[in-house]
Amino acid sequence: MTTIIDGKEIAERIRADVSNCANRLTDEGVTPGLATVLMSDDGASETYVSMKQRACEETGIEGIHEELDSDRPAEALFDRIDDLNEDPTVHGILVQMPVPNHVDSRAVLERIDPMKDVDGFHPENVGRLVAGNPRFKPCTPHGVQKLLAAAGVDTEGKDAVVVGRSDIVGKPMANLLIQKAAGGNATTTVCHSHTDDLTEKLRRSDIVVAAAGVPEMITGDMISEGSVVIDVGVNRIDADSEKGYELVGDVDFKSAKERASAITPVPGGVGPMTIAMLMYNTVKAASLQSGVEVNLP
Numbered sequence: 001m002t003t004i005i006d007g008k009e010i011a012e013r014i015r016a017d018v019s020n021c022a023n024r025l026t027d028e029g030v031t032p033g034l035a036t037v038l039m040s041d042d043g044a045s046e047t048y049v050s051m052k053q054r055a056c057e058e059t060g061i062e063g064i065h066e067e068l069d070s071d072r073p074a075e076a077l078f079d080r081i082d083d084l085n086e087d088p089t090v091h092g093i094l095v096q097m098p099v100p101n102h103v104d105s106r107a108v109l110e111r112i113d114p115m116k117d118v119d120g121f122h123p124e125n126v127g128r129l130v131a132g133n134p135r136f137k138p139c140t141p142h143g144v145q146k147l148l149a150a151a152g153v154d155t156e157g158k159d160a161v162v163v164g165r166s167d168i169v170g171k172p173m174a175n176l177l178i179q180k181a182a183g184g185n186a187t188t189t190v191c192h193s194h195t196d197d198l199t200e201k202l203r204r205s206d207i208v209v210a211a212a213g214v215p216e217m218i219t220g221d222m223i224s225e226g227s228v229v230i231d232v233g234v235n236r237i238d239a240d241s242e243k244g245y246e247l248v249g250d251v252d253f254k255s256a257k258e259r260a261s262a263i264t265p266v267p268g269g270v271g272p273m274t275i276a277m278l279m280y281n282t283v284k285a286a287s288l289q290s291g292v293e294v295n296l297p
């Protein structure tokens, strides 16, 4: 029997623990605060940001949301970030990606105070992660790590393949998997658009993390019998549904489920974990900035 890993349920449990930590900080006079900044007209981005704000409310985090028209100059966004960096009630800052083409996303990430960088995208935090001394682990890869642990999947000594090499998922995911630490110690291969014979790499792996952003590109015949499949893809494809789209992963769930020993669904897999780990990082940021210690899960 294939286990369908319930990301929603695991995320709820983590969020309950994170909420206890948030309440403890509030009791000490430090209510954790998260600022989300949206500079985009993209419908999906709006949905994700509002999900993050709702999660704040449910967790006992003070959510602040700011929007900038997408035709504003980059300086307007930088000024907003500078203000949030200076605001002591704001412990975490998230600028929703992607930003408009005329705004240099690298410059945006570098503008955020690294102590408030709850995405973990600032070069200082990337460097710390690679050096084996992470401050904020990026939310999606951290969520995948927690998901594997909760599903009882030991990564130690396993062959893992990460499909995708983005700065926000693929690269940090591979880094966490090779780390000499719990949830790491896997022999890790990173595949991407220039990889020769992806199927061969997938078939000799125990754990597959699909983060390529290509709808249903990994099919059952490409993976090994008994492997664990984590699907990071959130692709909206046109459909006759009420919303006008359907959400599919990078994995063809139907065929992959027939061979995997465990697999995450989309929706309800990695997505909810990403949001739970954003709450986690925000509480961690508040703890680091205030010196009030909490026991995060």
Ligand SMILES: Nc1nc(=O)c2c([nH]1)NC[C@@H]1CN(c3ccc(C(=O)N[C@@H](CCC(=O)O)C(=O)O)cc3)C=[N+]21
Residues within 6 Å of the ligand: 047, 048, 051, 094, 095, 096, 097, 098, 119, 139, 234, 247, 266, 267, 268, 269, 270, 271, 272, 273, 274, 275
């Ligand atoms: N600075 C920044 N940080 C991010 O963390 C970030 C970002 N930019 N830009 C976009 C991506 C995408 N992302 C998701 C988070 C949750 C779900 C999620 O919860 N999805 C639900 C379904 C949601 C739906 O119905 O559309 C699920 O998979 O079950 C999806 C995608 C965070 N991102």
